[in-house]
Amino acid sequence: MKRKFWGIVCVLVLCSISMISWKPVTAGEKAEYQKTAPTAKELFGKYVDQLYQTAQLQATGLSEVVFEKALTGFINLKIANKLPKESNIVTVVDLSMPSHEKRMWIVDVLNKSLLLNTWVAHGDGSGDDMANYFSNVNDSHASSLGFYVTDNVYMGKHGRSLRLDGMDEGFNDNARMREIVVHAAKYVGQGTIDKLGHLGRSWGCPAVSPKVANRVINTIQGKTMLFINGNDSSYTSKYLDEDQSANYVASSDQAFGKVMASLN
Numbered sequence: 001m002k003r004k005f006w007g008i009v010c011v012l013v014l015c016s017i018s019m020i021s022w023k024p025v026t027a028g029e030k031a032e033y034q035k036t037a038p039t040a041k042e043l044f045g046k047y048v049d050q051l052y053q054t055a056q057l058q059a060t061g062l063s064e065v066v067f068e069k070a071l072t073g074f075i076n077l078k079i080a081n082k083l084p085k086e087s088n089i090v091t092v093v094d095l096s097m098p099s100h101e102k103r104m105w106i107v108d109v110l111n112k113s114l115l116l117n118t119w120v121a122h123g124d125g126s127g128d129d130m131a132n133y134f135s136n137v138n139d140s141h142a143s144s145l146g147f148y149v150t151d152n153v154y155m156g157k158h159g160r161s162l163r164l165d166g167m168d169e170g171f172n173d174n175a176r177m178r179e180i181v182v183h184a185a186k187y188v189g190q191g192t193i194d195k196l197g198h199l200g201r202s203w204g205c206p207a208v209s210p211k212v213a214n215r216v217i218n219t220i221q222g223k224t225m226l227f228i229n230g231n232d233s234s235y236t237s238k239y240l241d242e243d244q245s246a247n248y249v250a251s252s253d254q255a256f257g258k259v260m261a262s263l264n
Contacts, residue, residue, distance in 0.1 A: 044246035075245040095230035099199040129198035144172035158183035184213035
C-alpha cells in the first residue's frame with residue numbers, strides 16, 4: 001500500500017510541474033514588450049529631466065533644452081577623452097538671454113546640485129543687452145558659441161584668469177589665440193545694470209563679477225566643460241550627437257549607468 005501511495009504522489013507532483021512549466025513567449029508578447037521598453041534616448045531624456053528637477057534649475061531660469069545640449073556635449077567630450085573620467089562639473093552660459101539676467105550656471109552633475117548662478121558678460125562685438133552676433137575671428141570682440149574645456153589659472157591684465165580651449169572647429173577653436181578666458185570685470189554686477197540697464201561688455205570673454213570670480217575659477221578650473229549657447233542657427237557641433245551620448249549613458253557601468261538602470 002505504501003508503495004502504491006507514494007507512486008500516486010509522484011505522478012501528481014510530475015503533473016503539477018508540467019502544468020507550471022516554461023512556455024515560449026508569443027510574438028504578440030514580444031511586440032508588446034518592444035513597444036513599452038524605453039529606448040536609450042528616452043532613458044537619457046529621463047536622466048536629464050531627473051537631474052534638472054533635482055537641482056531645481058527651472059527656478060533659476062535655465063532652459064531644460066539648453067541644459068540637455070550641455071549634458072549631451074559633456075558626455076560626448078568624455079567619450080572623446082577631452083575630459084577626465086572624474087570630471088563632474090558642467091558650466092552653462094546661455095547668451096540667448098539678456099545680460100541683465102543671471103545666465104551662467106555651474107552644476108555638479110554627480111551630486112545633482114546647482115553650485116552657482118550668476119551674471120556673465122558677452123563681447124561688445126556681439127551686441128548690447130542681447131548677444132545677436134557671434135564670431136571666432138580675432139579682433140571681432142564677439143563671443144564665440146560652443147563647447148570649451150577649461151585649463152590652467154594665470155595672472156593676466158584682468159588679474160587672476162582661467163584659460164579656455166575651444167572644442168568646436170570654426171566656431172570657437174581660436175579661443176587661445178584670441179585670449180578668450182574667464183576673468184573678473186567691474187562692469188559685471190547689479191550696479192552696472194542699475195546704471196545702464198545691462199552689463200558692460202568684454203572683448204569676447206565670459207567675464208564675471210569680481211565678487212564671485214575666484215569662486216567661479218576655483219570651481220571650474222582644470223579640465224571641466226563650459227558650454228556657451230546662443231541664438232545662431234548656423235552653429236553645429238559633433239559633440240551634440242544625441243545617439244552617441246544616449247547609448248553611452250544607457251550602457252555605462254559607471255554612475256550614469258546606475259542612474260539609467262533605476263529609470264528603466
